[in-house]
Amino acid sequence: MKYSLLQKDPNSSARAGEITTDHGKIETPIFMPVGTVATVKGVHQRELREDINPDIILGNTYHLYLRPGMDILERAGGLHKFMGWDRNILTDSGGYQVYSLSGTRKIKEEGVNFKSHIDGSSHFFSPESVMEVQRTIGADIIMAFDECTPYPCDYGYAKNSMHMTHRWLDRCISHLEKVPVKYGYGQAFFPIVQGSTYKDLRKQSAEYIAEAGAVGNAIGGLSVGEPAEELYAMSEIVCDILPEDKPRYLMGVGTPINILENIALGVDMFDCVMPTRNARNGMLFTAEGTINIKNKKWEDDFSPLDDMGITWVDKEYSKAYLRHLFAANEYLGKQIATIHNLGFYLWLTRQAREHILAGDFRSWKDNMVKQMDKRL
Template identity: 60%
Template sequence: MRFDLQHTDTRSSARAGVITTDHGTIETPIFMPVGTVGSVKGVFHRDLEQQIGAQIILGNTYHLYLRPGTDILERAGGLHRFCAWDRPILTDSGGFQVFSLAGCRKLTAEGCRFSSHIDGSKHLFTPENVMDIQRSIGADIMMAFDECPPGDAPYDYAARSLDLTNRWLERCFERFARTAPLYGHAQSLFPIVQGCTYRDLRSRSAEFVQQFDADGYAIGGLAVGEPAPVMYEMIELVNGILPRHKPRYLMGVGTPVNLLEAIERGVDMFDCVMPTRNGRNGMLFTSEGIINIRNQKWRDDFSPVDPAGCCFADTTYTKAYLRHLTVSGEMLAAQIASMHNLAFYLWLVGEARRRILDGSFADWKPGMVEKLSRRL
């Protein structure tokens, strides 16, 4: 994997670059639709490519390990072939999913024992077998196995958690170095910076991960309940330490405003379930603000879903029709809303990129943040 930094904004830390993988290039800043089990919920790959403009999608190690399983993925030739997606894929290590099973897991120095949310069966994730699983999946970018502590974790817990994550990271890279890709394309391994909202722990983590000279670095454990200003403070701190010539991935974030604030602070890559999950519940993100399509006010609004839309669904269907589908519980409502939100997120990061390159990002961003914060 290669990262070419093309331009940095003169009045902020916002950057534009290009990531090159064996499955294609990714223009940054970029938002990555979440395809947890090998699909972005309710969206055809054709539409991900042609309407939404997705350049890379995510899979999740925990979910793909449980279903369909690594045996099926290997027989299929990896996730790319299994789900018919020929562009880049990133896999989360499953650490966040495992550790969210607070009542169904046991954490030790070896790894994490947990019970499947599907059938209650017992499993063990270690840094070593999580690397093996991600080799079987075949993602272009693999994530290290870490512990994601609660956002309100006390300092002592956060410090112990970080020490464990660092020990696991060493084992991840040892296993990664001793194994090879299975499907003829290169794979990269990103470490994850942790440390909750404690400046010294975040700094220590950002310094520690650099010894592995990875192709890129992730920032985890944010947007888990801490105030937004604190999140931005942690991002700024960490990005001031991480290498300038490597991509930076902020995991699981977030709202359109979060994206712009993080881009301003030097983040290159994002993912979040919010566009699809909130879309399925009737929330639409637009360049003029946020719409709750369930509201009565849209009942007889026959204007397009988004007149400045980024995909065909925005101008083909009306707000009244989408509201009708949503309150009726029709599957098409979730599809339209998901497509719209994803297309909007990709438009937003693409517009930010364009503004960074032409030098207008710092002038454009404050007004955009104001619009994105409105409730329509």
């Protein structure tokens, strides 16, 4: 993997760059649609490729490990071939899922014992096994195994967890050297900064991760309930330390406003289930504010879904029709809303990139934040 920093915004820390892997180019800043179990929920790969058009999507190690399982993925030739996706894929390591399974898992130095959310069967993840699983999945960018701490989290726990994440990182790096890639193309490895919302821990962790010398770096343990101000403060601390000549990935973030504010702080890559999950509940993100399409006010609004939208659904369907589909509990409504929201997120990050290259990102961002912070 190669990263080129093309331009910095003169009035913020925003950057425009380009990542190149064996599966093509990724123009940054970028939003990565979440394809947890080898599918971006409710969207065909053709729609994903032709209408939403992301350079990269995300898969999940924990979920893919459980289903369809490593045997199937290896026989298929890896996740790309299994799901019919010839562009870039990033896999997270399962650390967040371990965090979310707090009632059915036990964390220790060796790794994590957990029970499947599907059938209750017992499993074990270690830094070494997670590296082997991600080799088998075959994503272009793979993540270190880490512990994602909850919010709030007391200082002692956050500190101990951070140091364990660092020790796990060393084990991941050591084991990756022993496990070759499987499908004839390279894999880039990103370690993850932790430290909860404690400034000194975030600084210490960012320094440790920077010293690891990986080709890219991630920021984890945020967007787990902390106020937006804490999220931004932690991102700023970490971005000031992580190398400028390598991409920075903020995991699991967030709202459109969160994304723009973190781009301004120097983050390059984002993923979040919000555009797809909220779409299935009738919430549409637009450049002019957020629409709850279930509201009665849209019942006889026959205007296009979004005049400024970039996907075909934005012009093809009216607000009244989409409201009707949700009222009738027709799954097509959720699909339309999902395509719209993902298209909007990709449009937003690509607009950010254009304005960074033009040198006026800060003023554009401030105006967009005001506009999007409205309920229509």
